[in-house]
Amino acid sequence: MKEYDLIIIGGGITGLSTAIAWLKTHPKENNRVLIVEQHSIVGGCVTTFAREGYRFDTAQIIPDISELLDFFGIETVLKKFDDYYARIYIADPVKKNATIFSVPSLKARFIKYLKQLSPDDSRNIDQFFKFLEEMHHELHYLKTEPNFLNILNILIHCPKIIRLRKKTYDQFLRRFNFKNKILYEVLDLFSSFSGLSAERCSALLTASALNTTLEGSYRPVNGFIQFPQIMRKKIESMGGEIRTQAMVKKIIIENNTATAIELSDGTRYHARYIVTTADTKVSLLRLVGIENLKAADKHYAQKADRVAMSPSSFFIHLGIDEALDLKKLGFDCGYNVLTTGGDTFEKMYRAFDKDELLLSDSLFHCGVVCPSLKTGGKPVISIHVVPASVNGWIDLRERDREQYHKKKQNIADHYIRLVEQYMIPGLQQNIRFIDINTPATFARFLNSPTGSNFDMMPVPSNFGMYRLKMRTPIKNLFLPKFSNGIWPSMQAGIQVVDMITGGAIMSGNSRYSVQKKS
Template sequence: MWLLVLLMWFLVWAGGTYWYLFGKPSPFSLESVRPPGPLELDREKRSKILKQGFRKEKVPENLDAIVIGSGIGGMTAAATLAKLGKRVLVLEQHDQAGGCCHTFTEKGFEFDVGLHYIGQLHENSLFKIIMDQITEGQLQFVELDKHFDTLVIGSGEKIRKYTIYSGKTEMEEHLKAQFPDDTKAVEEFFKIMKISASKTHLLAALKLIPQWMALFLLKSGIADLCSSIFHLVGTNATAVANSLTSNKDLHIIFNYFFYGVPPKQSSSVINLLMLHHYKRGAYYPKGGASEIPFHIAKVIQKYGGRVLVRAPVNHILVNSKGAAYDTTASARISACLVDISSWMTAHQLKLNPSKTELLIIPGVTVKKDQEDVEVQAPVIISNCGVFNTFQKLLPAHIQTKPEIQKRVNMMRPGRGCLLVFSGFDATQEGLGINSTNTWLFKSNDMDAMMDEFFSMGKDEAPDNIPMMYLTFPSAKDPTSKIRHPGKSCMTMLLMVKYEWFEEWKDAPVRKRGDDYLAYKMRFANNAFDWACSQFPKLRDKLVFQEVSTPLSNAHYLGSYLGAMYSAEQNLERFQVEAMARNRCDTPVKNLFISGQDVFSSGIAGALHGGLLCASTVLKHIVYIDLLMLKKKLKRKKASGADEQVKKRL
């Protein structure tokens, strides 16, 4: 008898598991990917997609979900839901969609804001498959030179230059050639990188399996027996570098992707994954970074949804039970329930109050012409960051709840970011530039540099920039010569403290006064002088310059305290228990989190945040669909190769 019960239980469990993993319809298919069409250069047609202003009458009826913020994380979640026939509305507070993927044009120069290059877009890679699916094959990429990054350490006579090459084996071999005395350290570094890259899915799984199960696996030690990734992700990057070599220049190369956190406070796995991301090549969107939101928005619109801009969400409406809801709908339902209750009382029937909660509809309010416009949908996805979501959009009485405070306290606000956009009246040949990115460091001790810089006062910081990234978007995109002939542009990026600019935070944008302009130009001038030390021809051809500070990022991108990389990517955040608890669902029913605060920073991190969010909302792991699709593509390629062999024979 007991054996029969056990067998029945096992069959039910196995059947339920199979249905959960494979029994639901997939949002992805080979048939949805079409050959890319011609590049759309008509600004008016592009504006109809990327700059469609919010009006109540433009909101589709019977929405299935609302996404707050049009960054890559929110757009990925929206497109995934849309491809299952869901009507999704994306609301963007800026005047164009895209978040950090948007571009802007000034004086004939086009600048990218947050996307500078992407990796892992080689044939049949999972990231390439994802991009093809959410744009239905319309997004095209240009592969950059194999020499995709240059690192310059020191200054004057003590300057050292190192080059980073892409390639499955070339990256490691080229690095060993530059550090012949540290070949063993380089080999070990790439072994650890391989482990990190091949086991990252286990970290993502912590956010998809039930939380109790994830915590049990971690606390019992079972997870550590399965893979070293669970220990490695909580180990700081400096400790790993020190264990491999004492060569400080090599330390910089192991951890040169800076995002506001010194290596001693960052996860070694995240730093390893950043370099591994470009191992099979670095790429740039053909037509510029805004091609990404342009094509994703078209997919969302194709399935009945919409992406609307100039739509600042100022409230997520929450009921007394702690679920997101719409007040107008709730009022109407309450009135209706009163009538129903009266009728049932008259007929000696009783209404079960616990069931009324099921009738409440979620919603948000959008600020439009000094009025709050309510928009309803059963699911709310926030892509505007943990701090904005929990400390600005939720009602005050919900913000103070212990479960909300606990979630907020798991993270710290990220560092601010300063960008210098420069335009030149010259071609890339005339300036001697190419698609290679340049990273500049004053010394080879990144921990000491960052500690010293961020401990400085407001007045001394502009004259003591310790590190900088510079890139030439116009040299990466071959269509730039057609769209902006005879012009070149450069973007420089620095990490800064929000507090240095805080005194001007209440002043209107572009009207913050001469003191603000002079202060940010001190950063810009010092950064430009440093760039000219590497590219001397820039100085005489400069005709335009604009500086974006953390205040600009907060205004245009809606980023909390001007942090382009959202919440700080510190070591505490990547402790495995913290990763298991930091999930897409929230203490507020029907409210979900997407983007960089879910898994990690950057375009790839935000995109995976969107996929994790879509999986949570759908209660279906969409990564399994992508892996199945990858196998189909592999078989299709093998079948095509067999056909070609047969024809030749």
């Protein structure tokens, strides 16, 4: 039976980052690392697929990750969005038109833009960004596992983080009393990246995302799949092993200690430490088992059982005829949001709470991107619709494939029509290819019972200090779930190795930084 120093379940960005961080910080005799991945390729949620000559990415935008790339020792070519970072289309269903708000790249330009939108709010805007800047500085004091003295230090030096820890992003915005409601609409853009409405998303998450995104936003030139491909080569060049098409059946627990994993074919691998990056519910309730968790820590088991998972979604990928001039329409920015504004996104979530999908011509919210204008290739458009419940979709796909295809096509047609009406005239007649991902697609490919796109839901009660702990009550078993996105996933990989090694990389700090890594 083969033994390893570290086994990592899942070959997504978090798993790959964990492997590189371990291999960088351990001598050759202690760096026997194995990644076990269920699919034929690594990458998880971060990948690129090609159909009929069209290339589609499953991820869209990343902030500046140069420090992390330097740490991992990998190089890749990124293209920066120098002009406009995003655009927001506020649709008027009565007039059948939309007002466009273009969000400039870089913070200084964005602040200037907000003041142009609402000169009477100049002071409030300055206070908002001053708060963000000071809060961002406070992040350097945070520890992944703070001791008593660390907690005292955090209480002294992190008043803004303490103040926001239980707040939603909407509650955070409201405290600045902006006079012009348009500012709320524009700033609400950043909650879209969490896949949650501003009324639900953690203020800490969205405020941090706003800060990092405005420093610069990028796309990889050769598709997002280049990240996992480059990371895999790095791991293998350092002596790490990656086994693909291997499904983990369970994590072996002996005397409250994780000692091995067992695959679906019965193969077992032993390790000193096990890191699972699989879906949280699958990792803890299925692979570990709720009874093992309860025996170790009943409160942790209860939280794991209760924790809400993020919703699933629909991803509508379109191959477009080159005759349609998308650049002229301004689609060379990083991200576009089409919405009827106000509390539309929250109303969609209320429908989601009842396992319903809100399909309406008067209330809608979706993301629309055209990455080919930035990175080249045949023109493509991707429409992202969230939230969506998995309930009914898996059963329908297995029971009646014809009806399944008909239902998902009806949903795609609805959103394509809305995008054509408010954003891209002539879209339907220029579609040459269509691929539709449903909640059943995500459930299948991510091995997630809920088809969750972002794992645990980043609500205030499960973010930051309240998040399900990375160090599980099962000895030598770790669950690195920092946040969703490439940057947080890379951070999570470094965090967990730093935790196992007693601070060998970051001295226990919660985030890797060249200026503050010791």
